[in-house]
Amino acid sequence: MSRRPVPVVVVAGYLGAGKSTLLNHLLSNATGARIGVVVNDFGAVNIDAMLVAGGSGSGAVQTVSLSNGCVCCTVDDDELEDVLGALAARDLDVIVVEASGLAEPAAMVRRVVLASDPRIDYGGLVYVADAAHLDETMRRHPSLRHHLALADLVVLNKIDLADEPDRVAAVVRGYAPSAPLVRTVDAAMPTALLVDPQVLADRAAARDRIARQLTLDEALRAQAHHDHGEHDGDHEHLHDAYAAVDVAAGPVDARRMADLLCDPPPGVFRVKGFVTVADGTRLEVHTVGRHVRTGLERGRRTGEPTVLVFLGVGLDGDDLRARVEACAATPESIADTAGVLSLLRFSAAAQEDSTITEV
DSSP, X not given: OOOOOEEEEEEXXXXXXXXXXXXXXXXXXXXXXXXXXXXXXXXXXXXXXXXXXXXXXXXXXXXXXXXTSOEEEEOOGGGHXXXXXXXXXXXXXXXEEEOOTTOOHHHHXXXXXXXXXXXEEEEEEEEEEETTSHHHHHHHOTTHHHHHHHOXXXXXXXXXXXXXXXXXXXXXXXXXXXXXXXXXXXXXXXXXXXXXXXXXHHHHHXXXXXXXXXXXXXXXXXXXXXXXXXXXXXXXXXXXXXXXXXXXXXXXXXXXXXXXXXSOOTTEEEEEEEEEBTTSOEEEEEEETTEEEEEEOTTOOOSOOEEEEEEEESOOHHHXXXXXXTTBOOHHHHHOTTTTHHXXXXXXXXXXXXXXXXX
């Protein structure tokens, strides 16, 4: 049975914004998820050497296996797709690419989106911004505004050090009006935004069934509790609330649903689920930001409802449900036999067959 593609998340941000800190937080809080990490400088990832189980490889690609199954690589950018494909061949739940602080995020995203390897899929651009020095950084590097506009998720880090946190957040909102915005201290963001919550739950359940040693994330948490005390976790609650909103509906107008998926409501980072369109076709849908991927449902069930899960920050459940309901099929959409192509154009088949286009 073929595995689903592994999502590849690109983490970008200017020097010192907190990219490596975010990566450490993810590795230590992803409750056993198997994470592949591609970084420009392995030494930038502050992982205690005592936790490294072993390593292998040489030349352009070097791999180090950690005790919870995470894999860190040092790669040449020209080898990126080969490295991602090699990682995706392992039993991973997500791959994180930490871009250099001077990298151009658009180029990194383009490489992942246009990758031909079916084992990998775009998982979003997470842009880390330094709230304490945002104004100064933007004056020296005006291109930052374009990076923010491209982001699927903005992590406004060091919010505790900003003199005017609300004003800084408003500046970011001006360039990224619809991207979810997470305010963090020490880049401690909800891991469920980057790793599917169901994956986290499944991995945790599997670990509970067997006797084992501590995984990397458990060891890191145990050390943190020892160093800071069991109750020293206030910074975990400073970020804006992560939410998952389930929406069920009947058959939908394919064109209206395509518009909704391509232009998601503010705060939505990911959408996943199944859509039944007016002619009865049922599709599996996944989105990250404005990047949409669809495919005919495996098994081709009929008569099943539309079921979508919206994941993001500060979501308005009533608004999301109203938007989905506004996509309800009408007599006109039932008669629109070509309407389904507006969703199928995002399928893998459409990428390979140029005759499948939106009508």
